Amino acid sequence: MNLTVLGAGAWGTALAIHASASHPTRLWARDPAQAARMRSLRRNARYLAEVALPPALQVTSDFAAALRHARGGLLVVATPMAALDEMLRRLPDDLDAGVLWLCKGVQGGTGWFGHEVARAATRATRVGVLSGPSFALEVARGQPTALVAASADPGLVEQAVAGFHAGGMRIYTSADPIGVEVGGAVKNVLAIATGLADGMQLGLNARAALVTRGLAEMTRLGVALGAEAQTFMGLSGLGDLVLTTTGDLSRNRSVGLRLAEGRPLARIVAELGHVAEGVTSAPMVLQRAHARGVEMPIVEAVVQVLDGRAAPEEALARLLRRDARAEA
Numbered sequence: 001m002n003l004t005v006l007g008a009g010a011w012g013t014a015l016a017i018h019a020s021a022s023h024p025t026r027l028w029a030r031d032p033a034q035a036a037r038m039r040s041l042r043r044n045a046r047y048l049a050e051v052a053l054p055p056a057l058q059v060t061s062d063f064a065a066a067l068r069h070a071r072g073g074l075l076v077v078a079t080p081m082a083a084l085d086e087m088l089r090r091l092p093d094d095l096d097a098g099v100l101w102l103c104k105g106v107q108g109g110t111g112w113f114g115h116e117v118a119r120a121a122t123r124a125t126r127v128g129v130l131s132g133p134s135f136a137l138e139v140a141r142g143q144p145t146a147l148v149a150a151s152a153d154p155g156l157v158e159q160a161v162a163g164f165h166a167g168g169m170r171i172y173t174s175a176d177p178i179g180v181e182v183g184g185a186v187k188n189v190l191a192i193a194t195g196l197a198d199g200m201q202l203g204l205n206a207r208a209a210l211v212t213r214g215l216a217e218m219t220r221l222g223v224a225l226g227a228e229a230q231t232f233m234g235l236s237g238l239g240d241l242v243l244t245t246t247g248d249l250s251r252n253r254s255v256g257l258r259l260a261e262g263r264p265l266a267r268i269v270a271e272l273g274h275v276a277e278g279v280t281s282a283p284m285v286l287q288r289a290h291a292r293g294v295e296m297p298i299v300e301a302v303v304q305v306l307d308g309r310a311a312p313e314e315a316l317a318r319l320l321r322r323d324a325r326a327e328a
Contacts, residue, residue, distance in 0.1 A: 002073035003163055004028060004066045004097075006087055008038065008059070010047040010136035010274065011102055012078025015164070017140045020057040022166045023073075027059050028066040035061040047274070051140040063090065070097040074163045076130070080275040081105035084114060088121035098156045099127045100149065104184030104240075105277035111284035113181040113225075126156045129177050130164075131184045132235035133243035135250075142168045148235045150174035150181075172235060179231030182222035187241040188252045188278030189285055190214035192302050194245040195256020196312050210298060211245050216327075217296040221285070224292040252278035259305060260312050282306055297322060 001023050005016040008029035016027040029035040038044055038059045043052050053059070060066055067075070074097060077087045081103040091099070099122075101114050110116075118127045128151025139145050149160035149171055157173040165171040174180055193214065197206045218241070219232040231237055244250045255276050258268045269279060282303045289296045301319055304310035310318070 001159070001163055002026075002069050002071065003076065004070035004074070005076045005078050006063075006066065007078030007083075007102075008034060008044060008047070009078060009080075010044070011134075011139075012076070013044045013048045013053075014051075014136035014140035015076065015078065015102070016057055017051065017054060018142070018167065018169055019164060020054050023163060024069070025057055026066055026069040027057060028063060029059060029061050032061040035059050048136060048140055050137060067092070067095070067097075072096055073098075074159060075099050077101040077103070079103065081107060081114070081277055082275075082280070085117050085121050088118055088124075091122055091124060093123050095124055097126075098153075098159045099124050100130045100151075100156070100160060101127075102130055103277070104131060104181075104188060105281040106185050106284040106288070108280055108284065111288045113178070113185065115177045115181060126153050127151065128153065128156050128160070129180050129184070130160060130171075131180050131240065132172075133239040135243070135247060137249060139169070144168045144170075146170040146172065146235055146239070148172045148174050148180055150177040150179075150236070152177065174231065174234070174236075176228045176231045178225055179222050179227030180236040182225060182227055183218060183232055183237035183240060185277070185281050186214075186218040186221065186285055186299070187237075187244050188276070189282045189299050189302050190218070190241060190278075191244040191250050191252035192256040192259070192276075192278045192282070192306070193298050195250075195253035195258075196260050196302075196305065196315075197256070198253070199257040199260025200312055200316070202316070207245070211241060214245075214298050215241055217294075217298055221289050221292070221294050221296060224294050225288070251276040255279060265306060265308075278302075279306060 003025045006028045019025045132147035149157040161171045301315040
């Protein structure tokens with residue numbers, strides 16, 4: 001099976017490295033200069049310098065050639081959420097490949113999740129999402145990782161298994177792309193919250209409370225949008241939430257840590273050098289929740305801090321003043 005990964009950031013590069021051990025794989029970089037450097041250095045010096053590119057992995061900036069390579073196989077969109085619409089609109093109507101995206105967030109302006117973006121952007125019907133607890137560096141190193149492929153098309157998720165279930169990577173399947181995408185987006189916002197708590201040195205009790213109550217918020221929103229509640233107890237829900245809220249490689253948690261230090265958000269984002277999807281997703285997630293009458297107090301507190309309407313200490317005080325209630 002031929003695979004093409006569109007997007008040579010850290011995650012796209014890591015997944016292409018993994019796939020190239022089993023299948024002919026091509027990695028597309030938008031910037032021709034970056035693609036040339038990667039071919040020359042045999043590593044992604046900008047986003048994943050720690051791991052060498054295997055000899056079998058081809059790197060190109062030729063979009064048409066990248067699409068041709070995926071014919072009859074898998075096309076993986078590994079761009080940030082902000083570029084998903086553009087990438088899907090560039091796909092030909094007669095594309096003969098399954099399409100999976102990796103981004104975890106919501107579209108700015110519309111608040112759409114990936115499946116909603118795809119519905120408006122492409123005529124392709126064999127589409128889905130590949131998600132779960134995964135730091136790019138660990139995937140690139142071949143460390144054990146479990147992901148979930150979700151789509152309304154059972155053939156596509158089985159194709160994802162054939163494409164990526166090898167070596168240290170296990171692929172599980174799901175028929176609930178809505179739940180998988182809600183989990184992937186909301187966990188980034190909750191990671192900012194736990195970063196704030198850790199940066200304020202609130203302790204492990206507070207972190208556990210945020211993760212648990214955050215999972216409840218995530219589930220409420222997902223069910224209101226048509227997801228299955230059990231999805232949030234899986235890899236793309238609880239699994240990714242635990243990883244992103246506790247792992248030192250988490251960009252979103254890093255945002256929270258730096259906000260707790262009093263650094264301005266614009267400076268934090270500039271210094272990261274990578275996209276932290278939770279920053280842009282937070283207000284859109286809250287907007288979707290309000291539209292469905294779903295209460296998400298932790299997400300709302302994060303939005304207030306990101307907007308500069310509340311200092312971290314003020315947001316914490318508001319959460320602690322909330323009335324007691326039944327857990328379920």
